[in-house]
Amino acid sequence: LFTVVSNVIVTFCFLIQYALYFIPFLDKYNLYSIEMSVKSEECSDSDSEWVKDLELAVAADCDFNTVRLLAENRPLSDKLRSSAWQCQCDLTHYTWLKRVSHKPDPFIGHEELFNLLEQHEIRSACIKISEMFGNSESDRLALVSNLESVITLYCKNQNVCFTNDNGWTDILQLLTTLRLSKSELYRVFFTVTTKYIPKDCSTNGKVFDLFRLLLLYHEPELSAFLDSVKISPEDYSKKWFNSLFTSSCKLNVALKILDVYLQQADPFQVFFMALIILINSKNQILLMKGKSKSYIAESIAALPYQLQVDDIEDFYQIMQYYCNRTPQSFRRDFHGPLFGSNFTEVIQPAFLPTLCLPISAQELLPLVVGYRNQGIQLAVIDTRPSNQFSSGHISGAYHLDTSQLLTDPSQFEDLAADMERKIESVFPDAHWCFFSSGLEEDDSICYMCISYFLKRGKRYICMASGGYQVLHHLLKDHLVSYLESHDSKQCFICKKNNSAATTTTTAAAAASSIPSAYIEEMSVVSKLDNFENAASSYSASVLKRLKNALKKSANENEKRNAHVKASDRYGQPYRGKTSVFSIVEGDSSEEESDDEFGERVSEKEIVVLEEVLNNSDVLNYFECQQVEKDGKHFETYLVVKEDALLVLRVSVCKKGEAYIMAKHPLDSIHKITSGRMFPELLTFTFFCENDASQNGPYIVERYIVPKSGDCAKSVKQAILNNCTEIQKLFLGLFDIGSIFFTLVRHFYWFQVVYVW
Numbered sequence: 001l002f003t004v005v006s007n008v009i010v011t012f013c014f015l016i017q018y019a020l021y022f023i024p025f026l027d028k029y030n031l032y033s034i035e036m037s038v039k040s041e042e043c044s045d046s047d048s049e050w051v052k053d054l055e056l057a058v059a060a061d062c063d064f065n066t067v068r069l070l071a072e073n074r075p076l077s078d079k080l081r082s083s084a085w086q087c088q089c090d091l092t093h094y095t096w097l098k099r100v101s102h103k104p105d106p107f108i109g110h111e112e113l114f115n116l117l118e119q120h121e122i123r124s125a126c127i128k129i130s131e132m133f134g135n136s137e138s139d140r141l142a143l144v145s146n147l148e149s150v151i152t153l154y155c156k157n158q159n160v161c162f163t164n165d166n167g168w169t170d171i172l173q174l175l176t177t178l179r180l181s182k183s184e185l186y187r188v189f190f191t192v193t194t195k196y197i198p199k200d201c202s203t204n205g206k207v208f209d210l211f212r213l214l215l216l217y218h219e220p221e222l223s224a225f226l227d228s229v230k231i232s233p234e235d236y237s238k239k240w241f242n243s244l245f246t247s248s249c250k251l252n253v254a255l256k257i258l259d260v261y262l263q264q265a266d267p268f269q270v271f272f273m274a275l276i277i278l279i280n281s282k283n284q285i286l287l288m289k290g291k292s293k294s295y296i297a298e299s300i301a302a303l304p305y306q307l308q309v310d311d312i313e314d315f316y317q318i319m320q321y322y323c324n325r326t327p328q329s330f331r332r333d334f335h336g337p338l339f340g341s342n343f344t345e346v347i348q349p350a351f352l353p354t355l356c357l358p359i360s361a362q363e364l365l366p367l368v369v370g371y372r373n374q375g376i377q378l379a380v381i382d383t384r385p386s387n388q389f390s391s392g393h394i395s396g397a398y399h400l401d402t403s404q405l406l407t408d409p410s411q412f413e414d415l416a417a418d419m420e421r422k423i424e425s426v427f428p429d430a431h432w433c434f435f436s437s438g439l440e441e442d443d444s445i446c447y448m449c450i451s452y453f454l455k456r457g458k459r460y461i462c463m464a465s466g467g468y469q470v471l472h473h474l475l476k477d478h479l480v481s482y483l484e485s486h487d488s489k490q491c492f493i494c495k496k497n498n499s500a501a502t503t504t505t506t507a508a509a510a511a512s513s514i515p516s517a518y519i520e521e522m523s524v525v526s527k528l529d530n531f532e533n534a535a536s537s538y539s540a541s542v543l544k545r546l547k548n549a550l551k552k553s554a555n556e557n558e559k560r561n562a563h564v565k566a567s568d569r570y571g572q573p574y575r576g577k578t579s580v581f582s583i584v585e586g587d588s589s590e591e592e593s594d595d596e597f598g599e600r601v602s603e604k605e606i607v608v609l610e611e612v613l614n615n616s617d618v619l620n621y622f623e624c625q626q627v628e629k630d631g632k633h634f635e636t637y638l639v640v641k642e643d644a645l646l647v648l649r650v651s652v653c654k655k656g657e658a659y660i661m662a663k664h665p666l667d668s669i670h671k672i673t674s675g676r677m678f679p680e681l682l683t684f685t686f687f688c689e690n691d692a693s694q695n696g697p698y699i700v701e702r703y704i705v706p707k708s709g710d711c712a713k714s715v716k717q718a719i720l721n722n723c724t725e726i727q728k729l730f731l732g733l734f735d736i737g738s739i740f741f742t743l744v745r746h747f748y749w750f751q752v753v754y755v756w
Helices: 002-021 024-029 045-059 064-071 078-088 095-100 119-131 137-158 168-176 182-196 206-218 220-228 234-243 251-264 269-280 282-286 293-301 309-324 329-339 361-368 386-390 409-426 440-455 467-474 492-496 500-513 540-560 609-613 708-721 725-755
Strands: 357-359 378-382 431-435 461-464 606-608 618-627 633-641 644-650 657-665 669-674 681-687 698-704
Touching: 045 064, 119 137, 119 168, 137 168, 137 182, 168 182, 168 234, 168 251, 182 329, 206 220, 206 234, 206 269, 206 329, 206 357, 220 282, 220 440, 234 269, 234 293, 251 269, 251 309, 269 282, 269 309, 282 293, 309 618, 309 681, 309 698, 329 357, 361 378, 361 461, 361 467, 409 440, 431 440, 440 461, 440 467, 461 467, 467 492, 606 609, 609 618, 609 633, 609 644, 609 657, 618 708, 633 698, 633 708, 669 708, 681 708
Parallel strands: 357 461, 378 431, 431 461
Antiparallel strands: 606 657, 618 633, 618 698, 633 644, 644 657, 669 681, 681 698
16 A cells, blocks of 8 residues: 555656646746747748748749848748749849840850960869869869859950959859859859949958948947057958858858848948958957967958858848948948949049048938938037137037147047037937038048047047038028028138139039939839739739838838938928838938837827836836847837836937837747847747737847846846746646655655565
């Protein structure tokens, strides 16, 4: 009887333990997975749906825009890539190949004579590529012949010479995996090298000067360190730019990078990809202090090899975040010199000042009319003399008396510190734009002032090209309306305008700085009328997704191009990246802007931020940036309460107030993940079983949280504290059962010995 009772008790303990492990609602709370973890390759139902839709679209011979709208900047699977990239080789469809579309076979009419001076080097490089593929001897010979023909014809047509370090072979090695014909391979190679590879990547190339300016803008400390050890960007990033990172990453990673790269069709992405690689490894690089120059350069050059397939989505998310936090006028200024159609065009030195990032005066127009961009909070630092500032300036500009920089440096330091405190009290993360008169003598003083702040590690510093002269010309018909305290009798430009020669010179200078983005783009709305006929072979789900994507793209283009109309340029306010949400930026009042849930921000409850953060039921809060898939970001607070996770978006126009964008119950949190390469990017996945408006069973939101580890731990602890009484009972039984089972197990062996 004693033995039977003992075995019954042991069996009961086993049942309790297994029951507690497999209780369904405990799995819903996912108590053992709410931790920092590397993202897995699992694909949810909503993720697999777009893959199926894209497969149908590709099978129906869709065009490039369809692939881009359905894929939404996501890497493609190996199975889908083959079909999708083959479709992209249909040169009559794809806009990113539009320069070579409707052209005959490029090899027709050209004798395939391999008679270049560097022909031996070309053939040797092609043989090396063929040896990387395990094909038969005949296949390797055919591949070598095709590759050599492509490179030879390209050199002859473009009047350039082949070198082993120009990155062509790395790109051809990647394109070879697509199994293209010789003519298709040439056309794709031609487009990639002329549209996406920056020119002048030779020694001391100006492309590296531009990259250094971008690095100095975002990370002056890291830039200063590299300058101190005499390492220039060309020492470590030449292969990055020459080959679009294909030679610096594993093959599967490089393929997925180009999946998204070609979808976005943005040639400047390579600059931000390189920027993110450095910023993410900043601490690692700074720890190399004292090492040799060659060691540091080689270590930095090898950083992209750390990228894994799981990092690609986060990589592009962070890249778009930094892209949106960078003034965009440099794209318009440098696109022609770096990516223009004339391959031998020389970049003029005037395009590339070496002190800080230049921006055009047009990018200051939002401030002139009273609109502040959510992405970049520009603070104008006017360094002109006091008499010029008082005769006309941008509303809200901060005047800094630079005359004391030479006469009384200590007094200048006090003025600079006081101005910095004022700016940070209004815009803690403001981007400083230094604004001079545009005259050479004033610009030299402005450069000294910029250098003063850069030496102190101040981030986000730029300078308005042309200064007040260009802005004055742009607003010549609206000076009184848009310039504060403008006095035509005291304004030095108004006085000079009496001279026709001066007026002509000023107008020419202003006209040269007007960006090409002011030319309106074709509206996407017009495509909707003929959409169904063009896509009649697609399934209903594909049509629905494409329509929604086109409408969203149309709305964004209308908002983005609202300021470029000549009739409206001065009469109306200037209007200025997986998250499943999209926000269309509106006017400065925030009353017309949409949030990521498709609702009006004005419909959200507005609260006093300090009062919410100081509530007794608030366990912790974290300042962060909510990031969308396109890189748009919003200053946000994640507030961890006893029963919910509160998302507060800081109001741009109403200081000290915030909108309650979401209130997620703690039991709706499915998991929290962070990328291995980008630990500050937290991805929250929430259950939305009762929300019919969502496409899938989950809601995904992403936040850049400086204290990401503390945030995840705080949320996990709140979930554990929020367990109901019955859950606590079962958890208690689990602990008691474990202890009791251990005791009974030992007692079981004792009674076995006793019976024996």
